[in-house]
Amino acid sequence: MAINKESNQFTFGFAIGLVVVLGVILAVLSEGLKPYKDKNVRIKKQLDILSAMMDVEKAGISRANAEEEFKKYVNLDDAVILDYTGKVKKSEKGVSAFDIDIKKEFRDKTLSEKDKNYPLFVAKDKAKNTRYIIPVVGKGLWGPIWGYICLKEDMKTILGVSFDHKTETPGLGAEINKPFFMDRWKSSKILDDQGNFMKYEVVKDNSGAIKGDSKIDGITGGTITSKGVEEMVNRTLKIYATYFKNKKS
Amino acid sequence: MSSEKGTEPLFSKKNKKLITDPLTDNNPVTIQVLGICSALAITVQVNQAIVMSLSVLFVIIMGNLIVSVLRNLIPSRIRIIVQLLVVASLVIIVDQVLAAFLPDLSSKLSVFVGLIITNCIIMGRLEAFAMANKPWPSILDGLGNGLGYGAILIIVAVFRELFGSGTLMGIPIFGNPLPGEESGLYAMGYQNNNMMILPPMALIITGIIIWVQRSRNKALIEEH
Numbered sequence: 001m002a003i004n005k006e007s008n009q010f011t012f013g014f015a016i017g018l019v020v021v022l023g024v025i026l027a028v029l030s031e032g033l034k035p036y037k038d039k040n041v042r043i044k045k046q047l048d049i050l051s052a053m054m055d056v057e058k059a060g061i062s063r064a065n066a067e068e069e070f071k072k073y074v075n076l077d078d079a080v081i082l083d084y085t086g087k088v089k090k091s092e093k094g095v096s097a098f099d100i101d102i103k104k105e106f107r108d109k110t111l112s113e114k115d116k117n118y119p120l121f122v123a124k125d126k127a128k129n130t131r132y133i134i135p136v137v138g139k140g141l142w143g144p145i146w147g148y149i150c151l152k153e154d155m156k157t158i159l160g161v162s163f164d165h166k167t168e169t170p171g172l173g174a175e176i177n178k179p180f181f182m183d184r185w186k187s188s189k190i191l192d193d194q195g196n197f198m199k200y201e202v203v204k205d206n207s208g209a210i211k212g213d214s215k216i217d218g219i220t221g222g223t224i225t226s227k228g229v230e231e232m233v234n235r236t237l238k239i240y241a242t243y244f245k246n247k248k249s
Numbered sequence: 250m251s252s253e254k255g256t257e258p259l260f261s262k263k264n265k266k267l268i269t270d271p272l273t274d275n276n277p278v279t280i281q282v283l284g285i286c287s288a289l290a291i292t293v294q295v296n297q298a299i300v301m302s303l304s305v306l307f308v309i310i311m312g313n314l315i316v317s318v319l320r321n322l323i324p325s326r327i328r329i330i331v332q333l334l335v336v337a338s339l340v341i342i343v344d345q346v347l348a349a350f351l352p353d354l355s356s357k358l359s360v361f362v363g364l365i366i367t368n369c370i371i372m373g374r375l376e377a378f379a380m381a382n383k384p385w386p387s388i389l390d391g392l393g394n395g396l397g398y399g400a401i402l403i404i405v406a407v408f409r410e411l412f413g414s415g416t417l418m419g420i421p422i423f424g425n426p427l428p429g430e431e432s433g434l435y436a437m438g439y440q441n442n443n444m445m446i447l448p449p450m451a452l453i454i455t456g457i458i459i460w461v462q463r464s465r466n467k468a469l470i471e472e473h
Contacts (some may be wrong), residue, residue, distance in 0.1 A: 025338065
């Protein structure tokens with residue numbers, strides 16, 4: 001053969017050629033599958049929002065019917081976007097509360113506090129009670145943690161929460177998405193009787209954590225993740241607390 | 250390809266051996282003890298084990314085929330990198346397809362699909378077999394090793410899911426374990442063995458499979 005397979009030219013040429021071919025194949029595939037992946041992400045978000053206010057499994061909601069069911073409970077026209085002072089932002093055209101990626105905004109170091117969006121979803125349960133659902137996002141030990149907090153119609157009592165994480169330690173920090181931990185937040189109040197924000201405290205060894213109190217028992221061995229949840233909840237709820245306080249008075 | 254077909258029947262004795270060997274006497278997991286990492290990690294549920302096995306099967310067959318077709322072109326100085334590129338691309342394809350069509354399983358398998366890249370079985374077959382053999386035997390070799398890996402994965406997963414969760418592929422086998430509404434075996438006081446769900450049990454079950462296999466086949470027992 002005329003070509004010397006072991007020459008530098010051929011080696012470079014082969015490497016470049018292979019990388020280009022594989023790169024094109026992967027790029028085409030990724031773009032082609034994008035609609036499916038986006039849909040899955042959207043459905044996951046809808047399921048996460050709904051699971052803060054009810055037992056999704058018991059209600060018979062799965063990936064297959066999530067989009068229709070979500071519409072039944074959550075009216076996205078009622079959703080508002082707050083700024084960091086808890087005031088409703090003037091609605092920008094074409095920006096819906098659902099499409100705001102607060103995880104991305106949280107990660108974005110160049111985004112100033114003023115420009116961050118705080119969406120609030122308003123839903124109705126089966127008995128037509130109003131439910132307020134607040135998305136939260138924060139930092140765990142290894143990566144992002146996020147969740148949704150659902151308030152009852154009194155705008156201060158937590159009905160339920162759904163937390164999730166990307167890469168927390170299995171068996172320790174990863175337990176934040178387990179019912180036993182999420183149930184601890186139920187029926188606690190985010191506002192005191194004067195309407196001021198009650199700071200949450202995630203405590204160790206169950207010291208003084210009473211159900212319905214703002215002291216929440218953390219996860220043993222998952223201290224940093226538990227503290228991350230505490231920071232995430234306090235930072236976010238403080239903003240919404242102002243909104244609810246003003247709305248009530 | 251056509252000339253190769255002419256010289257040798259597609260399923261000659263030698264070619265058949267390429268499939269059957271890794272299933273029995275030369276199993277990549279139990280005899281060569283490769284790919285143990287994923288065997289421990291994703292054998293809690295049979296469903297996960299099946300999807301993982303299919304993913305590995307796809308990657309190893311396609312990887313073997315591509316490397317075998319290119320074997321006379323690949324410069325030997327960069328052959329490992331080329332193999333790695335091929336495997337990595339195939340793994341990304343699998344990962345993307347899973348994320349698009351099986352999102353729940355995809356999030357459960359999470360990093361382990363990505364870690365197929367480092368599965369020693371695949372790199373081992375590419376380097377040891379596909380680099381030196383024609384495409385058709387390479388496909389068969391990939392098929393055999395993929396099935397050998399998958400078989401062990403699924404056997405381990407059946408034990409772990411059945412005794413750890415009382416289900417198979419998510420279907421309850423022993424009845425309803427929920428407190429207050431127990432039925433079947435659970436009503437008689439049976440309890441799931443939580444140890445089965447933990448990683449050490451996968452190692453122990455794999456060990457037992459190796460033990461059974463070696464004690465039945467004298468040829469596998471090493472003299473020391």
